[in-house]
Amino acid sequence: MQTVDCEGKTTREINREIHRVIEAGEKEITLLNPRARHNLAVAILRPVRIIIEGSVGYYCAGMIGGPTVEIRGSAGWGLAECMMAGTVVVDGNAGNGAAASIRGGTVVIRGDAAARAGISMKGGCLIIEGNAGYMTGFMAQKGTIVILGDADEALADSMYEAEIFVAGRIAELGNDAVVHEPSPGDLAAVSATLSRFDLSVPRTLQKVVAGRKLWNFDKKDFELWKEAL
Amino acid sequence: MCGIVGFFDKRPDGVGPVGKIVLSLLTTLGRRGPDSAGAALYADPEGLVVRVKLGERGDLGPRAAEVSERARQLTRVLATDVQGHYLRLVLEALREVRAFELALETVHPEVEVVSVGHRLEIVKELGSPANLETTFGLSAFTGSHGIGHTRLSTESRVDLSHSQPFWAHGTLDLAIVHNGHITNYHKLRRRYEQRGIRFYTDNDSEVIGIYLADRMAQGLPFDEALRASVRDLDGSFSYLAATAEAFGYAKDPFCLKPLIVTESEEFVALANEEVAIRTTFEGTLETWEPSNRQVQAWFLPRGGGRQAA
Numbered sequence: 360m361q362t363v364d365c366e367g368k369t370t371r372e373i374n375r376e377i378h379r380v381i382e383a384g385e386k387e388i389t390l391l392n393p394r395a396r397h398n399l400a401v402a403i404l405r406p407v408r409i410i411i412e413g414s415v416g417y418y419c420a421g422m423i424g425g426p427t428v429e430i431r432g433s434a435g436w437g438l439a440e441c442m443m444a445g446t447v448v449v450d451g452n453a454g455n456g457a458a459a460s461i462r463g464g465t466v467v468i469r470g471d472a473a474a475r476a477g478i479s480m481k482g483g484c485l486i487i488e489g490n491a492g493y494m495t496g497f498m499a500q501k502g503t504i505v506i507l508g509d510a511d512e513a514l515a516d517s518m519y520e521a522e523i524f525v526a527g528r529i530a531e532l533g534n535d536a537v538v539h540e541p542s543p544g545d546l547a548a549v550s551a552t553l554s555r556f557d558l559s560v561p562r563t564l565q566k567v568v569a570g571r572k573l574w575n576f577d578k579k580d581f582e583l584w585k586e587a588l
Numbered sequence: 589m590c591g592i593v594g595f596f597d598k599r600p601d602g603v604g605p606v607g608k609i610v611l612s613l614l615t616t617l618g619r620r621g622p623d624s625a626g627a628a629l630y631a632d633p634e635g636l637v638v639r640v641k642l643g644e645r646g647d648l649g650p651r652a653a654e655v656s657e658r659a660r661q662l663t664r665v666l667a668t669d670v671q672g673h674y675l676r677l678v679l680e681a682l683r684e685v686r687a688f689e690l691a692l693e694t695v696h697p698e699v700e701v702v703s704v705g706h707r708l709e710i711v712k713e714l715g716s717p718a719n720l721e722t723t724f725g726l727s728a729f730t731g732s733h734g735i736g737h738t739r740l741s742t743e744s745r746v747d748l749s750h751s752q753p754f755w756a757h758g759t760l761d762l763a764i765v766h767n768g769h770i771t772n773y774h775k776l777r778r779r780y781e782q783r784g785i786r787f788y789t790d791n792d793s794e795v796i797g798i799y800l801a802d803r804m805a806q807g808l809p810f811d812e813a814l815r816a817s818v819r820d821l822d823g824s825f826s827y828l829a830a831t832a833e834a835f836g837y838a839k840d841p842f843c844l845k846p847l848i849v850t851e852s853e854e855f856v857a858l859a860n861e862e863v864a865i866r867t868t869f870e871g872t873l874e875t876w877e878p879s880n881r882q883v884q885a886w887f888l889p890r891g892g893g894r895q896a897a
Contacts, residue, residue, distance in 0.1 A: 395867075397863065414862055416861060433875045433876070435862050453877075455877060470874075470876070473877035512880070
């Protein structure tokens with residue numbers, strides 16, 4: 360295991376050092392003193408393990424494809440944005456737009472997620488152990504979001520084929536979002552995903568999907584379109 | 589962009605290095621707003637403190653003497669001090685704040701009272717937060733709470749007058765800092781101007797202080813005024829507001845601007861990037877981002893010990 364100390368280094372120097380250590384064959388890297396700096400551990404395409412000892416700022420673990428990134432603190436805006444594969448686990452809370460536009464892999468937020476988590480997801484999985492903020496899953500096209508706490512307003516607004524599972528209370532569904540009973544197959548899949556992170560399926564679980572009324576324009580649904588963002 | 593920061597000491601009668609803390613928070617967020625920097629700090633000075641901007645440039649010595657003289661004609665002045673482009677006056681008391689302010693401002697069109705308060709002092713400079721230290725010795729300021737701002741101008745000119753924090757002219761001790769845009773600014777401004785309220789700048793953020801002052805004059809407590817603002821202000825905002833006894837934030841309905849909160853037994857710190865908090869405070873602090881329309885306010889224990897969520 361190798362450590363990279365962020366203290367006194369520019370963001371570019373930190374990321375270059377991480378990449379250099381990975382190129383040299385290292386499989387486990389610990390980042391010290393991140394102090395909520397932005398753009399840490401980005402664009403990593405190898406299946407290495409990166410442990411960040413503290414909170415991170417914006418866009419941590421963005422554009423990654425393969426690594427496991429463990430954040431021993433909280434995360435700012437755009438966590439794991441555009442991730443292709445791998446795993447990102449945050450011990451604390453996450454800021455706006457966590458797991459935005461991810462295409463694969465799994466993001467786990469042990470605390471609460473702020474607004475627009477999982478916005479425009481195109482695949483992969485987002486697990487929020489705490490509460491999910493405003494507009495979670497907005498326009499998500501594919502993939503799965505599991506919320507073990509409560510969900511705030513505008514949940515699953517204007518969504519495509521993503522699926523959201525909520526254990527707690529839903530403050531308000533977004534435009535065109537509908538609630539279904541999860542099938543045994545759904546529960547088995549959620550259970551398998553959660554067990555990877557020592558989490559069990561909660562007793563009650565609602566499944567939220569698109570009502571498909573916003574997928575194609577129809578004059579009959581004009582009122583719905585006026586409301587939709 | 590714009591950086592906004594806040595610090596509130598929760599300890600009973602807590603007086604700490606608020607200037608040093610606000611300066612540290614601001615320094616980290618200097619790159620969010622390179623145009624200007626400012627702070628509104630709250631302490632217990634020896635009288636009523638008035639901060640006056642004498643002008644934007646040039647030799648302001650004679651004007652300082654003239655403004656001081658005008659003040660002496662109107663009330664008892666305990667102390668005067670010139671700091672950069674500013675004059676600091678300590679008064680025994682004031683009967684008519686607004687009348688006093690307007691009287692000083694007749695000295696020259698560039699003269700502007702930037703704050704009046706029993707506890708509030710506002711300092712602003714162009715450029716980086718380091719200039720607040722050079723001109724005002726910000727880090728030596730002790731008190732209970734403070735808010736700060738680094739500005740990246742997007743809608744109005746860059747000068748001392750358009751810099752933040754904004755004091756709500758005429759209302760003792762009320763100040764705000766804002767990140768975002770108030771999109772119904774012109775409509776609100778017209779409405780207030782029809783009622784005879786003067787705007788000092790073309791900066792949309794100025795209307796927030798005027799709005800809160802108006803709401804509080806109607807009898808709303810500080811936290812309720814903040815709550816009402818989330819319904820009445822349009823656009824994107826994370827803003828912080830403070831009075832002699834209170835401190836709080838409000839977030840827009842769409843969560844368009846960042847704000848990070850941390851609270852311990854001793855203090856509350858706010859900043860729109862967590863990096864400011866982590867470079868200022870050591871130790872394990874939980875941080876979180878408030879949700880849309882969220883408002884939170886804290887009150888000094890000496891102000892009655894009330895705390896609202």
